[in-house]
Amino acid sequence: MSKRALIIANQSHDDRNFAELPGAAADARELSAVLRDSEIGGFSVTVLRDATATEWKRSIQKFFQQAEHDDVLLLHLSCHGQKDSRNRLHFIARDSDADLVEATSVSAEFLADCMESSSSRSIVLLLDCCYSGAFNRAMRARGEAMDVNVSETFEGSGRVVITSSTALQYAFERDLMGSRQAGTPSLFTAAVVHGLRTGEADLDQDGHVTVDDLYGFINNRVREQEARQTPTLSVISVDGPIRLARNPNRVDMIARGGSEGRPVANELATELARRLKAREKEVNHYRKAHRGAIRELARITLWLLFVCASAAGLWTATWWAHDFVLPTQPGQKILALLLLGAVHGFVGTILTVLGFLPVVGLGIGVISWLNAKEPFDNYSGAGRVAAGAIVGIAIFLGIAGAAIDFIWVPSRGLLAAVWVAHKVGLHVTAPSGWHAVLTSLSAIAGALVVAALGFGSAMASDEDEDRQRNGSLTFNGF
Structure with missing residues (x-):
């Protein structure tokens, strides 16, 4: 109606x-x-x-x-x-x-x-x-x-x-x-x-x-x-x-009993229940909006901490990587570190995901082939040897791909970050060879610490939210 x-x-x-x-x-x-x-x-x-x-x-x-x-x-x-x-x-x-x-x-x-x-x-x-x-x-x-x-x-x-x-x-x-x-x-x-x-x-x-x-x-x-x-x-x-x-x-x-003094308990309870339901709906709406805003703020804060941690890791690399040169002025040095941390994290993440896709695809393909053919059960002699060789080669390629991804990709991200710094007028010299790899790993180490702290905080937040949800009252009338 x-x-x-x-x-x-x-x-x-x-x-x-x-x-x-x-x-x-x-x-x-x-x-x-x-x-x-x-x-x-x-x-x-x-x-x-x-x-x-x-x-x-x-x-x-x-x-x-x-x-x-x-x-x-x-x-x-x-x-x-x-x-x-x-x-x-x-x-x-x-x-x-x-x-x-x-x-x-x-x-x-x-x-x-x-x-x-x-x-x-x-x-x-x-x-x-x-x-x-x-x-x-x-x-x-x-x-x-x-x-x-x-x-x-x-x-x-x-x-x-x-x-x-x-x-x-x-x-x-x-x-x-x-x-x-x-x-x-x-x-x-x-x-x-x-x-x-x-x-x-x-x-x-x-x-x-x-x-x-x-x-x-x-x-x-x-x-x-x-x-x-x-x-x-x-x-x-x-x-x-x-x-x-x-x-x-x-x-x-109703509470006064009306002009005729008739019983009002049921009417009063129904009306109060209706108002409580309406108020609970309103509170839940704002609570949901509040939780959403807190999550977005947490994401932004975590990203800023991620950038700062990467910048701190890069700064520590300047202590031993003498070919990694930053601007001498303090303000420009801080700006360069923050920019390098942000771009290195963004580009490095994309390259890492792209680099691992072939490795993951190879692993899925080998596992699917093993499940479908079952070579070690259906083959004998040379067939089993060939199947073992295929599996061994796949494992070797996977390890090699992961190693290359782990060593080469971070340094490429660092080079991209240095290129962006040059574009905005910051004079930064990129390290070379193993210094580039180790410098990138220093930035990643700081970011991993922040990521671990953020994951732990998110888990705790979800547990608190579940406790609040399970402990909340629902009004189904009296």
């Missing part, structure tokens, strides 16, 4: 015969915020502001067409409403023409058809519709004094229609002679938002705001502020109550 809301608000109009509705934008803003709140409405909300009639129709049809059977749909309209010559209701869009209302507006019949074709059986329609024209200096009328039967227009199953006033005749907005702040929602929408946001609309104090709860609250609050405006409710074949929102104060309310 999903909860989706479509809020359509028209504040401005191309036709100046329709007055601007300064409360429409605020209606959309405030209502969408409270409906989106995961602790209150939990709706997926789409807002359409100052749209054309065609955009209205596309959005409305798509909204109802994509619904599943158990989806809860809420459509809120904040706009002008006007009747045609046959007393049929039309909703005024931004591009509606006062002289061509039927052709340029969105008819109530179109909306009813979309609702009827929807698979959802839980549809709530909130109509805060209005009609231009001054009522008097302190009031703005929403809707012309006419008789539009909402229950007949929107008849069908699984629907609830709440209107801002009786027969849509008037839905007053107070200007309050400057005391009202700009961008304030209408009386009707303000009552909806207030009831949901504060939890006061939960009239039966069961922790949930149903359609009946919301209407009861809206009716009382609107009539308290404007006695001439009476919201209406039409319920058509709804199977059970439709829950629109949760009471944001439900934990405190």
